Amino acid sequence: MHQQSVGIGITTKDRWDDLSVTLERLRQNALDRFETIVIDDGSSRPMPPGFPRRFDWVKFERCESSRGYIAQRNRLAQMLSSELYLSLDDDSYPASLVPLDHAAAWLLGREDAVGLAFSIQTPFDKRDNLPALGAAPYPVRFYIGCAHMLKRELFCRLGGYTESLFYYCEEIDFALKAWKHKFKVYKYSSVVVCHDMSPSGRNAANANRFFTRNDIWISFWRSPYPIFILHLFIRLPMILRYRTHRLHWKAVVRGYLDAVVGLLRVARYRDPLSFRQYVAWLNWPKEFH
Helix, strand or coil: CHHHHHHEEEEEEHHHHHHHHHHHHHHHCCCHHHHEEEEEECCCEEEEEHHHCCCCCCCEEEEEEEEEHHHHHHHHHCCCCCCEEECCCCCCCCCHHHHHHHHHHHHHHHHCCEEEEEEEEEECHHHHHHCCCCCCCCCCCCCCCCEEEHHHHHHCCCCCCCHCCCCCCCCHHHHHHHHCCEEEEEEEEEEEEEECCCCCCCEEEEEHHHHHHHHHHHHHHCCHHHHHHHHHHHHHHHHHCHHHHHHHHHHHHHHHHHHHHHCCCCHHCCCCCHHHHHHHCCCCCCCCC
């Protein structure tokens, strides 16, 4: 794959040690031949002085105030010049280059594809569960934000991520928006991405709050009205079935109230799929690991 076909975009905030590991892994796996941009989303600590010299192929961009990673991912799509946009978290990196090259070539040649989901390997996964090389790509509902590949210009033309979400679920919303225009997300399982899942900057209560709010908003924006009304009434008890959500039930309830109160404010984003399109999307596999 020609090096101008793929560009790497990373947004980071106060996780310089994690970013250092990721960039070092990219170099070790020969991904330093790709255009790479890192946006510092308003870190309280400045970038370590040795970074520009150690990672001299990377363009570093700093924002003095935080805009959130969703907005910064949109900016990265505009800043890159490549055909494809490989979006990585600052603690995520592809395990090797060869299958990634194959995935990029496949994506460029597939007219109905907007992006690819990969196999995500976390510290909690067993190494013997890695996928077999050469497995055929297949449609999935969405991709995982820590690592995915998109057709950059198509992503921008479809409007990118909805920045009102601010945090969480933007991948689901974009996949639904793309499917309305007859573009699919595919799982390319032979590409394995290591996600170190840094504990720094993670807040489980906030994650539960934003997940609940955004899940309802996305249903409002993308699903037909009968489905949205049903979703609105059953979503809270469904969410509270899960142990992680019950641990932060106050945040979940707050997110639900945020969603209901804010519906009119975000109503301008409503652009639902047809009933047939929505049911087809539900019949594809969910994307986890």
